[in-house]
Amino acid sequence: MSTQAPRRSGEWLESWDPENEETWDERLAWKTLWLTTFALFLAFVAWFLPSALIPKLNPLGYSFSTTQLYWMAAMPGLSAGLFRLLWMVLPPVMGTRKMVALTSLLLVFSTLGWGVRVQEPTAPYWELMVLAFLAGIGGGAFSGFMPSTSYFFPKRKQGTALGLQAGIGNFGVSAVQLLTPYLIGFSWLAFFGSNQTISMPGKPPQDVWYQNAAFIWIPLMVLAAVLAWTMLRSVPIKANIRQQFDIFGNVDTWLMTLLYIMTFGTFSGLAAQFGLLMADLYGISNPDIVQGTGAAATVLIEGYEVPDVVKFVFLGPLVGAGARVLFAPLTDRTGGAIWTLVSGIGLIVSIAFTIPALTPDTTSAASLDAGFDQFLWGMLAIFLFAGIGNASTFKQMPMIFEKRQAGGVIGWTAAIAAFGPFFFGIGVTTLGPTTFYAIGIAWAAMCVAITWVRYARKGAPKPG
Known part of the structure; x- marks a missing residue:
């Protein structure tokens, strides 16, 4: 084994072998992880910024219909899946440095657009759909950033490294949803434009500055691009685009895709649509609860306080992202398959618990409050088990596949699972929440069986 230290005279590293403890530059690996994680956090902010704004349009x-709003919230998921198919082949072609820097700059376009268009209700529907589509670039970045980071770490540390990067990146979802209600209230933070007036049922009109929720992130995106360009390096991986597609001849590629749809598809789908679903079931969009709009709206159920969805939607992504971070080091010690099994079983139970709350009982305020509590806790449990599975599946993939294929499989599975917001939005509007959630139980049961037979049982063909 060569003991030659990796040379770093230019952008591309030479003689880089993370499995060689004597020459592996651990400091460089962790610096790469933290810089790309910062950029990935902002990518998730850009991806899920529409989910924080659309319920308030x-x-x-x-004056968009419920169906139009669901389609708009679903669009970043559709585009993210498509963009991930592109980004998954970029790490060997562009390298970490160029890919992260360019992606960070591309995030600015949709973020700037949303900041401009929330100031006046004059944008045509198609224009907001275009902005929602461009927001998917933030989701697409995941399939480039994660494989790229895996090149810098030995297999024994990849569960921790990828779990930290993905988990902290996922915090971008909860951050943009948590901070938006606060950022819009600061007039002194209004970078450009004038205030807007928003009205909630039974409450007086309030002055807000929704552009703050978008513009605050743009300087950080530019900073991420500068840091990536000046501080990152790239690992040469010998795999052209044609060679990268040989992963599709491996049955485990398809099985792991099914598992990651169960975990990240669930996480991303719920994160994008959580606010709209809550408003439709227990909030201002349910005509059996609220009649009319704005300050003139009437709450039809005496004693019921309509929840402001923006105060709750960040909780789900926060729980899911936290679970991914906390369980990632554990998967390095125990393996990922057992936790993927736990994730699937947990999803079956938590989805079944939530289903009754998808049909609100509007006979009284007490029944609505009880239904809302069950809905909220059930959704948080779903996010928890999805987050655990997000960590465990990303531990499995580097263990199941050879190094060159592992990056491609991570990118591919992430690309398909990124369609979660799109399919969740379409499923809820066409099938109804109850039927769609029942399909989720069936999918999770299938994944539990796959995990047990192929990966988790004693003597499994591909333990990992």
Whole structure:
């Protein structure tokens, strides 16, 4: 084994072998992880910024139908899946440095657009759909960033490294949803434009500055691009685009895709649509609860306080991302398959618990409050088990596949699972929440069987 230290005279490293403890530059690996994680956090912010703004478009003066809003919230998921198919082949072609820097700059376009268009309710529907589509670039970045980072770490540490990167990146979802209600209230933070007026049922109109929720992130995106360009390096991986596609001849590629749809597809789908679903079931969009719009709206159920969805939607992504971070080091010690099994079983139970709350009982305020509590806790449990599975599947893939294929499989599975927001939005609007959640139980049961037979049982063909 060569003991030659990796040379770093230019962008591309030479003689880089993370499995060789004597020459592996651990400091460089962790610096790469933290810089790319910062960029990935901002990518998730850009991807899920529409989910924080879309539930408030009508109160801000737009007049879109429920179906139009679900489609708009689903669009970043559709585009993210498509963009991930592109980004998954970029690490060997562009390298970490160029890919992260360019992606960070591309995030600015959709973020700037949303900041401009929430100020006046004059944008046509197609334009907001275009902005929602461009927001998917943030989701696409995941399939490039994660394989790229895996090149820098030995297999024994990849569960921790990828779990930290993905988990902290996922915190971008909860961050943009958590901070938006606060950022919009600061007039002194209004970078450009004027205030808007928003009205909630039974409450007086309030001045807000929704552009703050978008513009605050743009300087950080530019900073991420500068840091990536000046501080990152790239690992040469010998795999052209044609060679990368040989992963599709491996049955485990398809099985791990099914498992990651169960975990990250669930996480991303719920994160994008959580606010709209809550508003439709227990909030201002349910005509059996609220009649009319704005300050003139009437709450039909005496004693019921309509929840402001923006105060709750960040909780789900926060729980899911936290679970991914906390369980990643554990998967390095125990293997990922057993936790994927736990994830699937947990999803079956938590989805079944949530289903009754998808049909609100509007006979009284007490029944609505009880239903809302069951809905909220059930959803948080779903996020928890999805987050555990997100960590465990990313531990499995580097163990199951050879190094060259592992990066491609990570990118591919992430690309397909990124369609979660799209399919969740379409499923809820066409099938209804109850039927769609029942399909989720069936999918999780299938994945539990796959995990046990192929990966988790004693003597499994591909333990990992």
